[in-house]
Amino acid sequence: MADASQPVELLVCTTCRAGQPTNVEGPRPGTQLFDALTAADLPENVTLKGVECFSNCDQGCSVTLRGGNERWTYVYGRFTGAEDAELVADGVTKYAATVDGLVPWRERSIHFRKNCIARIPPQETPE
């Protein structure tokens, strides 16, 4: 049964460098974004998870939104780090409120409109 409260996963690549050179020490921008999101105000049905590498390194920091049998999965990129935590939280809040993962275009932030890396249709489940 379609239900907007179905669980959503917010996956954050913790290894993203966001264009940083490889010799920079300390937590990577992806880890900083992840850490900032642990303190962000996320809807109850959203679970935050760190992932090592979405193979989208040229366009990271990257996040993936998915959840439920009815929702499209979205990969978004070109975030810069901790300072984008609110932007990501806003995007996943809108996504988590949908049944199918399709947030109306006019409701998406400019960043989400312009930086969708890919989207994947919901997996059909046997009846």
Add this chain to the structure above:
Amino acid sequence: MADASQPVELLVCTTCRAGQPTNVEGPRPGTQLFDALTAADLPENVTLKGVECFSNCDQGCSVTLRGGNERWTYVYGRFTGAEDAELVADGVTKYAATVDGLVPWRERSIHFRKNCIARIPPQETPE
């Protein structure tokens, strides 16, 4: 139980233009790739499906490989059309033979090595 014979979906974007201008008539490169794949030699556990738009238009033609609770999902791009059907068939054949979707680097074609758009970890299922 992990099993390399778990069903795999090969999703092909049928609306991809592969950089064509918008005024070109006739079937789009994505549709031509899809049509060519219907005649390709695919493993038994692979189902071919057309999808309208992966939102990866700047780097199309695009395909997505997914399937089973244990496999990573992969999006590959920058195919040119029907002439890449064999390349895609080779990639999905190797993918479908894995349990986790991770084809060893040295076994991947050069195109697959260089044109991974994104990968997404398997969805954890409740025990």
